[in-house]
Amino acid sequence: MIAHWQALAAREVPVTPQCAPGSLRTALPSAAPEQPESLGEMLADTWKFVVPGLTHWQHPAFLGYFPTNNSPASVLAEFVTAGLGVQGMMWSTSPAATELEQVVTDWLAQALGLPEAFRHSSGRGGGVIQDSASSAVLVATAAALHRASQGRWRAAGTEGRYRMYCTERAHSSVFKGCRIAGLGEPQLIATLPGTGRMDPDALGARIDSDRKDGFVPALVVATVGTTDTCAVDPVPDIGRRCRQEDVWLHVDAAYAGSAALCPEYRHLHDGIDLADSYAVNAHKWMRTGTPCDVLWTSDSAALTDAMSIAPAYLRNAATDSGRVVDFRDWQVPLGRPMRALKLWYVMRAHGVQGLREAIRHDIGLADRxxxxxxxxxxxxxxxHELGLVIFRRDTDEDTRDLISRLQTDPTLLCTPATVGGRPAVRAAFGSPYADADTVRYVWERIRTHAQDPEQLSACGV
Amino acid sequence: MIAHWQALAAREVPVTPQCAPGSLRTALPSAAPEQPESLGEMLADTWKFVVPGLTHWQHPAFLGYFPTNNSPASVLAEFVTAGLGVQGMMWSTSPAATELEQVVTDWLAQALGLPEAFRHSSGRGGGVIQDSASSAVLVATAAALHRASQGRWRAAGTEGRYRMYCTERAHSSVFKGCRIAGLGEPQLIATLPGTGRMDPDALGARIDSDRKDGFVPALVVATVGTTDTCAVDPVPDIGRRCRQEDVWLHVDAAYAGSAALCPEYRHLHDGIDLADSYAVNAHKWMRTGTPCDVLWTSDSAALTDAMSIAPAYLRNAATDSGRVVDFRDWQVPLGRPMRALKLWYVMRAHGVQGLREAIRHDIGLADRxxxxxxxxxxxxxxxHELGLVIFRRDTDEDTRDLISRLQTDPTLLCTPATVGGRPAVRAAFGSPYADADTVRYVWERIRTHAQDPEQLSACGV
Structure with a gap:
């Protein structure tokens, strides 16, 4: 594994695989073996068949999407977690799994400067580890519907009564969560011209008119760092509206939230004290392997009332005492592995200072x-926001041509984007192995693809 | 880690921890360290603070709930998966991660005797790994709503129009999924007297009357192996009704499904060819660590149409070609780790024959x-069904007394149950380390707790 990491760091392997659809499927047997095989064979086959078909998200020249981070501490923790093999659906089914999650989500809330109400120690709210920001927004939606309906939703469903609000820049998972929750499409709020940021007055007007039309406004999703351009919705103004209207405010800071570990980016959390829930993906930009989204709420009673179901086979004295947290009521699944060990190892192995330095390092590369x-x-x-850089060429045709050429180059990965209706190229830094030399290499490739493609064709790209 | 497994196997550690709520929280610092700490410190602290506070699900005398299995192959695979650190939301973001999942879910479908239509190789359907049976039923609900509404649900939501059916014996996750999907409470179908099995005539009558009342019947959830008594709904009769009525049938076989690896229990899958989706938890009874639920559908078009959202930043040539599977459209979250490696290792390390032997071994212990x-x-x-045994004493008072005493005994874990309205004790076998000696030990403890509790009090229990 260490040899693999060294090969990635040295860019000795390509970022993207050169394989046609179906190549792994045809290379493997069509049925499972009847008799046992050795672990050595599996490891060998992993490197022979699987690794060459992977896109290497930890590669220094992986600049696609937003990063999915990793670190040795995270990998070690996954191994220990798997080896212990416990299931922490309730406090009673592994007390330390639950309490460690309370401890580390409180640690992280403090490191990110989240308000006291988002910590378990406040007795009002707390954090929980989800698999993804998608699951976080779905869980927040359930809590919002429960609160907005004063409990009616649990038995009666959505009935076409409730409304959810976001901008068209919100992440695809917000639209998906709204659909899964039975609300159909969210109500789209206009953005302030040229900014990609939600217009709080437009939000207020829409909430007013929806109430007049007999709908119940339930949830606003604001984004801190949109996926397309890293735009930041004006959370303080949105939050004040939501408080006035008693509408749940969920803040999705999946990518950008990690930057608030640094005092110079702490302003990203302005207004967060007005939010009911907040989520950041530690697996994006906090050296923690996927999955590790952290969702906090300042109203854990609404969340757990929305989600709880207690059949006889889950009854136990600790739950009945009301003195413990049962994380099954903070998520969609009943069962869950011990989720917190990974974040505990990562926060300790890097220290908060180390996590801040990683953020600054990645932002520095984007600056370059x-x-x-x-x-x-x-x-x-x-x-050019945080670790994200998006650019285009003079004409859209030239940009499209560059995108096409980049997609055939396995030595780096940028993803296509659309900004202001025009095609563009998107590069987001986050690999633990990226450095100044990576930036030089990536830029030389991009420039040559754009200006002198024949030179690269000659080397077989 | 191996020493830990040996200690579990030898029953040198208790099953359940002796700790009061808050003991880990007060033992750990209230803030994350600023400076890095060594991995060695973390490992030491794991065994000092965390392990003593865990309920050991792999302990041979853990007989609670249904098992959550594990094996060295599974643990190794988690380590390799974490080390590779890829994110397989789409084929293009790591082709081998997607194709390996197609291969192993096809392998497992074949090993379980599922119909051809549930395999990716059929071109009609296929399998996908979810975190839990809870997520599987929620995803199936979305597909069912999409199909029943002919696409209307995606934009319009549930509108109070659609209905979902199950018995009161269905798992809590079925009720939770129904609620999260915005349907409120499911419609409860009566069971055949004394069996806990859904009455297909009652189902048919309810669907008829709902249609007359203007509702759209969307989904029936049948259970193969209920959590309370391991009852099996009559899937062939239910399936025929669902086909006649064009209602989606989801079969939840989270626990019992694994037994169908053995020809002598293959009858558990009778009628499965009439189902639209089917889920089994490999992490329950297939020596695979949690999370690893496998969901299959024979109508993958309905599933992906229900779930897909494609913003500009996720566009890519492979998806546009229609020649690949993008698993983001088979689940709630967008992102996902490489989920299949674990099941690949486990199926190869044990062979299908080895997995069958494990099932027979556990059932043999339950028989004893x-x-x-x-x-x-x-x-x-x-x-007494498969690996599950539920029993009571002569009087309910004696049974309750036994339950209380068992809950104070850290050397074994049974969970409380209710059968026919009467309290009972529930024991489910599944630990890889359990053997005939475990049964002797557990039974001696139970008998002594019931008949001669003073003897145990003397040893401090």
């Missing part, structure tokens, strides 16, 4: 690339 | 305990 783009004729920097 | 109970005056065997 942004400067190179700005200085280059024929290139236009469209977005 | 059942015989001991039957032979003992004052004890009554209530349920």
């Amino acid at each position: 690339l942004a400067r190179l783009i700005t200085a280059e004729p024929g290139f236009h920097l469209e977005v | 305990l059942a015989r001991l109970i039957t032979a003992e005056p004052g004890f009554h065997l209530e349920v």
Whole structure:
């Protein structure tokens, strides 16, 4: 495994695999073996068949999507978690699994500067580890519907009565969560011109008109760091509206939230004291392997009332005492592994200082690339926020041509984007192995693809 | 880790921890460290603070709930998965992660005798790994609503129009999924007297009357192996009704489904060809660590149409070609780790034959305990199905007394149950370390708790 990491760090393997659909399926047997095989064979086959078909998200030149981080501490914790093999659906089914999660989500809330009400120690709210920001927003939606309906929703369903609000820039998971929750499409709130940020007045007006039409406004989802351009919704103004209207405010800071570990980016959390729930993906930008989304709420009673179901086979004295947290009531699944060990190891192995340095390092790399783009004729920097850089060429045709050429280059990965209706190229830093040399390499490739593609064709790209 | 497994196998550690609520929280620092700490410190603290506060689900005398299995192959695979650190939301974001999942879910479908239509190789359906049976039923609900509404649900929500059916014996996750999906409470179908099995005529009558009342019947959830008594709904009769009525049939076989690996229990899958989706928890009874639920559908188009959302930043040539599977559209979350490696390792390390032997071994232990109970005056065997044994004493007071005493005994874990309205004790076998000696030990403890509690009090229990 360490040899694999070294090969990634040295860029000795490509980022993206060169394989056609079906190549692994045809290479493997069509039925499971009847008799046991050795673990050595499996490891060998992993590197022979599987690894060459992977896109390496930890590769320094992986700049696609938003990062999915990792670190040796995270990997070790996954091993220990798997080896212990406990199931922490309730406090009573492994007390330490639950309490460790309370401890580390409180630690992280403090490190991120979240309000006291989001900590278990407050007695009002607390954090819980979900698999993804998608699950976090779905869980928040359930809590919001429960609160907005004063409990009616649990038995009666959504009945076409409740409304959820976001902008078109919200993550796809917000739309998916709204659909899964039986609300159909969310109500789209306009953005302030040229910013991608939700217009709080437009939100207020829509809530007013929906109430007049007999709907129950239940949930607003604001985004801190949209996936397309890393735009930040004006949470303080949105939060005040939500408090006035008694509408649940969920803040999705899946990517950008981690930056608030650093005092210089703490302003990303302005207004967060007005939110009812807040989620950040530690697996995006906190050196923690996926899955590890952390959802906090300042109203855990609404959440657990929304989610709880207690058949006879789950009854136990600790739950009945009301003195413990049962995380089954903070998520969709009943069962759950011990989720907190990974975050505990990562926070200790890096220290909060180390996590801040990682964020600053990645932002520094984005700054470097942004400067190179700005200085280059024929290139236009469209977005430069935190670790995200988006750029285009002079004409859309040239940009599309560059995107196509980049997609055939296995040595780096950028993903396509659309900014202001125009095609663009998107690069987000986050690999633990990326450094200044990575930026130089990536930029040289991009520039050559754009300006002198024949040179790369000659090397078989 | 191996020393820990040896200690469990030898019963040198208790099953349940002796700790009061809050003991771990008060033992750990209230804030994360600023500076890095060593991995060695974390491992030491894990065994010092965390392990003593865990309920050991792999302990041979853990007979609570249904098992959550494990094996060295599963643990190794988690380590490799974490080390590779890829994210397989789409084929293009790690082709081998997606194709390996297609291969192993096809392998398992074949090993379980599921119909051809549930395999990716059929071109109609296929399998996907979810975190839990809870998520599986929620995903099936979305597909059912999409199909029943002919697409209307995606935009319009549930509108109070759609109905879901199950018995009161269905798992709590069925009720939770129904609630989360915005349907409120499911419609409860009566069971055939004294069996706990759904009455297909009652189901048909309810569907008829709901249609007359203007509702749209969308989904029936049948259970193969209920959590309370391991009852099996009559899937062939239910399936025929569902086909006639064009209602989606989801079969939840979370626990009992694994037994169908053995020809002598294959009848558990009778009628499964009439189901639209089917789920089994490999992490329950297939030596695979949690989370690993496998959901299959024979109508993958309905599932992916229900779930898909494709913003610009997720566009890619492979998806556009229609030649690949993108598992983001088979689940609630967008992101996902490489989920299949674990099942691949486990199926190869044990071979299908080895997995069958494990099932037979566990059922054999349940048979032993059942015989001991039957032979003992004052004890009554209530349920004996597969690896599950439920029993009571002569009077409810004696049973409650036994339950209380067992809950104070850290050397074994049975959970309380209610059968026919009467309290009972529930024991489910599944630990890889349990053997005939475990049964002897557990039975001696139970008998002594019931008949000669002073003897145990003397040893401090």
